[in-house]
Amino acid sequence: MSILDDGARRLRRLFARASAGGGRQPAAAGGDAGPRGSGLGALSGEYLAAAVTDPLIVFDGNGLLVHANAAAFSAFGGIVAGMALPLRFRTPEMQALFDGILSGGMKSQTVDYTEKLPVERTYRASASAVGHGTGLYVLAFKDQSETRRIDRMRADFIANASHELRTPLASIAGFIETLRGPARDDPAAREKFLAVMQEQTTRMARLIDDLLSLSRLEMKPYLAPGAKVDIVEVVAEVIDFLAPLANENGIVVERRFPDGVGPVPGDRDELFQVFQNLFENACKYGQEGGRVIVSIERGHDGPMPTVDVTVRDFGPGIAEEHIPRITERFYRIEQESGIRRKGTGLGLAIVKHILTRHNARLSVRSQPGEGAAFTVHLPAA
Amino acid sequence: MEFARIASAYEGELNYLTKRIAAMGGHAERMVEQAIAALVHADPALARKVVEDDAVLDEAQREVDDKAIVIIARRQPMAVDLREVIGAIRISADLERVGDLAKNVAKRVAAVAEVGQPARLFRGIEALAELALAQLKQVLDVYASRSVDKLGFVRDRDGEIDAMYTSLFRELLTHMMEDPRNITPCTHLLFCAKNIERIGDHATNIAETIYHIVTAEQMPAERPKGDKTDQLVLPAR
Numbered sequence: 001m002s003i004l005d006d007g008a009r010r011l012r013r014l015f016a017r018a019s020a021g022g023g024r025q026p027a028a029a030g031g032d033a034g035p036r037g038s039g040l041g042a043l044s045g046e047y048l049a050a051a052v053t054d055p056l057i058v059f060d061g062n063g064l065l066v067h068a069n070a071a072a073f074s075a076f077g078g079i080v081a082g083m084a085l086p087l088r089f090r091t092p093e094m095q096a097l098f099d100g101i102l103s104g105g106m107k108s109q110t111v112d113y114t115e116k117l118p119v120e121r122t123y124r125a126s127a128s129a130v131g132h133g134t135g136l137y138v139l140a141f142k143d144q145s146e147t148r149r150i151d152r153m154r155a156d157f158i159a160n161a162s163h164e165l166r167t168p169l170a171s172i173a174g175f176i177e178t179l180r181g182p183a184r185d186d187p188a189a190r191e192k193f194l195a196v197m198q199e200q201t202t203r204m205a206r207l208i209d210d211l212l213s214l215s216r217l218e219m220k221p222y223l224a225p226g227a228k229v230d231i232v233e234v235v236a237e238v239i240d241f242l243a244p245l246a247n248e249n250g251i252v253v254e255r256r257f258p259d260g261v262g263p264v265p266g267d268r269d270e271l272f273q274v275f276q277n278l279f280e281n282a283c284k285y286g287q288e289g290g291r292v293i294v295s296i297e298r299g300h301d302g303p304m305p306t307v308d309v310t311v312r313d314f315g316p317g318i319a320e321e322h323i324p325r326i327t328e329r330f331y332r333i334e335q336e337s338g339i340r341r342k343g344t345g346l347g348l349a350i351v352k353h354i355l356t357r358h359n360a361r362l363s364v365r366s367q368p369g370e371g372a373a374f375t376v377h378l379p380a381a
Numbered sequence: 382m383e384f385a386r387i388a389s390a391y392e393g394e395l396n397y398l399t400k401r402i403a404a405m406g407g408h409a410e411r412m413v414e415q416a417i418a419a420l421v422h423a424d425p426a427l428a429r430k431v432v433e434d435d436a437v438l439d440e441a442q443r444e445v446d447d448k449a450i451v452i453i454a455r456r457q458p459m460a461v462d463l464r465e466v467i468g469a470i471r472i473s474a475d476l477e478r479v480g481d482l483a484k485n486v487a488k489r490v491a492a493v494a495e496v497g498q499p500a501r502l503f504r505g506i507e508a509l510a511e512l513a514l515a516q517l518k519q520v521l522d523v524y525a526s527r528s529v530d531k532l533g534f535v536r537d538r539d540g541e542i543d544a545m546y547t548s549l550f551r552e553l554l555t556h557m558m559e560d561p562r563n564i565t566p567c568t569h570l571l572f573c574a575k576n577i578e579r580i581g582d583h584a585t586n587i588a589e590t591i592y593h594i595v596t597a598e599q600m601p602a603e604r605p606k607g608d609k610t611d612q613l614v615l616p617a618r
Contacts, residue, residue, distance in 0.1 A: 062396070063400075077522065078519075078522040078523065078525065078526045078528070078531070079526065080526045080527075080528065083525055083526055083527075084396070084399070084400065084403075084525065086400050086403055086404070087399060087400065087403040087521075087524060087525035088403075088522065088525040088526070089407075090403050090404065090406050090407025090408075090410065090521060091407045091410075091411060092404075092407060092408055092411060094407070095403075095404045095407060116414065116514060116518070117514070117515050117518055117519075163500075320544075321547060321548040321551050322548065323544065323548075324541060324544040324545040324548050325505065325508065325545065325548050328504050328505065328508050329504065330501065330504075331501070331504070
């Protein structure tokens with residue numbers, strides 16, 4: 001902390017110096033500029049940095065972090081006061097940037113910087129010296145992820161959609177051909193084929209919905225800060241919303257909700273989707289078990305308090321080798337067998353995406369023949 | 382004042398060492414990313430670049446070793462400084478191995494690209510690589526911040542990588558049994574998966590070294606796991 005304080009003092013000194021040279025400033029209108037009204041002079045560097053919404057880091061001649069604004073702390077995990085920045089920003093381009101600036105060879109320099117984790121983000125990072133002879137440098141990041149992501153999203157969407165929509169389309173085309181040809185005057189076959197076609201089109205519509213919501217999630221990698229959600233209420237709503245599905249599959253739902261679970265930080269609609277997907281899966285894949293238990297508990301993730309929501313079914317369970325992979329897009333467990341595809345293959349990919357944004361974890365426990373339990377560990381604060 | 386001057390020169394040498402390690406880390410991360418991208422997108426030109434880039438890491442490792450030996454000989458470091466220097470030697474060796482493994486993946490790109498393979502096999506490899514890279518990145522971030530209390534994730538992540546590798550292994554085997562023509566490309570993919578899994582192991586080694594540098598103690602042993610329950614854990618920042 002002392003280094004940070006020291007840095008703050010230096011920043012303040014720096015701005016004091018700037019204000020001392022106030023003679024160069026244009027006179028304020030009316031000419032009654034008092035000490036308070038002397039334009040930028042009275043402005044503290046910290047306030048200025050805090051007001052900037054892009055990540056901003058001030059460092060000294062040894063590459064040590066002097067001050068970072070709130071945007072920088074939230075964009076880059078694991079930065080602490082006084083740390084050597086070249087150790088944190090390790091890409092060859094950033095190394096060259098620090099070398100160029102710190103050796104005094106360059107006045108300012110700009111490079112592209114990509115962080116792959118937890119969600120991929122691309123920045124234009126520019127470093128330059130602050131003022132004259134201050135010994136301080138500023139590193140500013142401009143988020144370019146949006147443009148990159150739009151390009152990528154378009155490519156991904158087209159690749160996935162064309163590949164995954166081809167199969168149901170081909171089967172519908174086949175049925176249409178049969179209906180116009182051999183089955184033209186066979187009402188029983190027509191009825192049967194139309195039912196299958198309807199099922200296929202429903203699946204295609206769902207696939208497009210899922211692809212769109214995944215793409216939308218990838219478009220905005222950050223969560224709006226400050227939003228709080230009453231998790232008990234959300235889960236209860238999901239269960240009510242899907243009650244018809246549970247009835248249809250003959251599922252009895254058991255709720256185990258404790259009292260006094262406070263609100264957790266998060267996005268209401270997104271968390272609704274998480275529990276909707278998990279509950280829907282439990283009803284569909286755990287059909288033969290006849291019941292689903294939804295429980296909410298307080299837990300711990302290391303020292304962090306969490307709220308854990310578990311959706312447990314009593315279906316066939318998931319074999320060990322599939323568990324690590326089920327959140328991959330289009331990963332299917334019944335790859336060879338003739339069992340009809342029940343889902344789009346995107347539900348858990350969406351769950352994973354949303355939870356990553358919430359800094360939450362998903363754990364899956366399952367034994368073949370005894371059902372599966374999906375637990376969402378949400379940070380409580 | 383002579384003492385202060387020597388002390389600051391000494392500090393400069395130690396800082397230089399850690400900075401070289403970080404640069405090596407960045408380079409190794411980049412090589413792994415590009416090797417996987419070359420494999421997934423069947424890009425032989427990128428693969429060649431990765432193979433050439435490995436020389437940079439080899440050179441950096443030699444330089445770190447030399448510098449470390451000079452520091453030990455001239456400054457006779459004690460306690461945390463000594464651990465820092467020995468740690469640098471160890472970490473640079475691990476990072477050099479990570480580079481070798483990435484290079485090995487890159488070398489296999491041509492053989493895999495010759496015969497087109499279904500996208501889902503690459504998705505598995507990509508997911509595995511994502512885990513290993515996350516492990517490496519987080520460990521190197523801790524090298525920068527020295528907050529070793531944040532190293533708890535390493536063991537979990539290690540188990541996850543192993544589970545994912547086992548699953549991929551089965552999938553590739555099934556694929557080979559379906560059609561013998563798949564044997565050559567799938568064997569290469571199997572080696573790629575093994576290499577990626579090894580990268581995760583090196584990241585774990587680095588984590589143990591960092592823990593030792595900062596605390597002078599060994600990283601606590603693995604905590605017992607529920608034997609029959611399988612866990613899947615998503616990354617937390």
